[in-house]
Amino acid sequence: xxxxxxxxxxxxxxxxxxxxxxxxxxxxxxxxxxxxxxxxxxxxxxxxxxxxxxxxxxxxxxxxxxxxxxxxxxxxxxxxxxxxxxxxxxxxxxxxxxxxxxxxxxxxxxxxxxxxxxxxxxxxxxxxxxxxxxxxxxxxxxxxxxxxxxxxxxxxxxxxxxxxxxxxxxxxxxxxxxxxxxxxxxxxxxxxxxxxxxxxxxxxxxxxxxxxxxxxxxxxxxxxxxxxxxxxxxxxxxxxxxxxxxxxxxxxxxxxxxxxxxxxxxxxxxxxxxxxxxxxxxxxxxxxxxxxxxxxxxxxxxxxxxxxxxxxxxxxxxxxxxxxxxxxxxxxxxxxxxx
Ligand code: AKB
Numbered sequence: 001x002x003x004x005x006x007x008x009x010x011x012x013x014x015x016x017x018x019x020x021x022x023x024x025x026x027x028x029x030x031x032x033x034x035x036x037x038x039x040x041x042x043x044x045x046x047x048x049x050x051x052x053x054x055x056x057x058x059x060x061x062x063x064x065x066x067x068x069x070x071x072x073x074x075x076x077x078x079x080x081x082x083x084x085x086x087x088x089x090x091x092x093x094x095x096x097x098x099x100x101x102x103x104x105x106x107x108x109x110x111x112x113x114x115x116x117x118x119x120x121x122x123x124x125x126x127x128x129x130x131x132x133x134x135x136x137x138x139x140x141x142x143x144x145x146x147x148x149x150x151x152x153x154x155x156x157x158x159x160x161x162x163x164x165x166x167x168x169x170x171x172x173x174x175x176x177x178x179x180x181x182x183x184x185x186x187x188x189x190x191x192x193x194x195x196x197x198x199x200x201x202x203x204x205x206x207x208x209x210x211x212x213x214x215x216x217x218x219x220x221x222x223x224x225x226x227x228x229x230x231x232x233x234x235x236x237x238x239x240x241x242x243x244x245x246x247x248x249x250x251x252x253x254x255x256x257x258x259x260x261x262x263x264x265x266x267x268x269x270x271x272x273x274x275x276x277x278x279x280x281x282x283x284x285x286x287x288x289x290x291x292x293x294x295x296x297x298x299x300x301x302x303x304x305x306x307x308x309x310x311x312x313x314x315x316x317x318x319x320x321x322x323x324x325x326x327x328x329x330x331x332x333x334x335x336x337x338x339x
Pocket of ligand 1: 126194
């Protein structure tokens with residue numbers, strides 16, 4: 001019971017794959033990782049406890065906390081934006097109730113042991129909604145508190161969970177304890193832009209046109225891009241996403257001036273992603289066939305975000321700009337994957 005465990009939820013997802021491999025590589029041996037489906041065979045050798053579990057299963061989670069000294073939670077489980085629009089109630093149950101279950105157990109652990117659990121929570125650019133394309137063009141680098149009136153179920157869930165985390169971090173049971181005696185969860189959130197991985201394909205997101213275009217070209221599949229060529233979103237490649245999660249985890253709590261941080265790398269248009277894809281895979285068969293509803297969501301998300309607070313408070317800096325991401329990471333790795 002004394003050994004420290006890392007708990008990873010949503011472990012089968014894209015970020016889970018990258019994070020688990022990274023943590024195992026740097027020597028973490030005590031990792032409990034679960035997804036709703038049994039943990040992917042590829043990941044099983046890297047974790048001590050591969051499980052199939054749902055974040056809505058409070059009894060199962062309680063048992064995990066009772067039987068293991070969980071000191072860090074990477075809470076990755078989430079229904080992404082496109083899927084959440086098809087089943088908003090399921091999204092709420094998983095995205096919100098699942099997060100509440102975990103925060104509650106972390107707070108109870110601190111009440112019992114006096115030791116805080118570090119809770120790393122990936123949020124998203126989806127918390128923002130910009131009213132129209134003119135405002136989006138003028139908005140420039142959007143800060144954490146700008147345009148936070150999300151219009152998607154997923155974005156609303158993320159925003160609420162950020163606030164829940166802030167509550168458990170600073171105000172939990174504020175009427176029962178003096179401010180300096182309050183149990184707390186060491187909650188730290190970052191807002192990811194669209195993510196692109198060479199190893200895995202995203203499922204259920206609205207920024208998926210970026211990775212889908214490149215993977216389809218590399219595997220000789222036709223692709224209908226569901227947004228206009230001029231559509232612009234911030235993106236980041238998976239190695240930088242993992243870097244940001246572990247940097248935020250390692251950051252000195254005294255230096256953290258906010259509970260939620262933007263992180264980003266580059267902001268290409270869909271046309272620019274098309275051009276680099278075509279240059280790498282000249283036979284790529286890609287058409288632009290915008291889907292009016294998904295386009296609406298992409299148009300409402302910022303074209304660029306301001307990550308200066310993360311840079312200042314925990315020295316965040318991405319390793320990959322667009323050029324390096326494409327030429328040194330994505331194209332060589334994706335080529336090899338489909339060779
Ligand atoms: C999605 O498209 O839903 C996600 C996100 C931007 O958080 N990739």
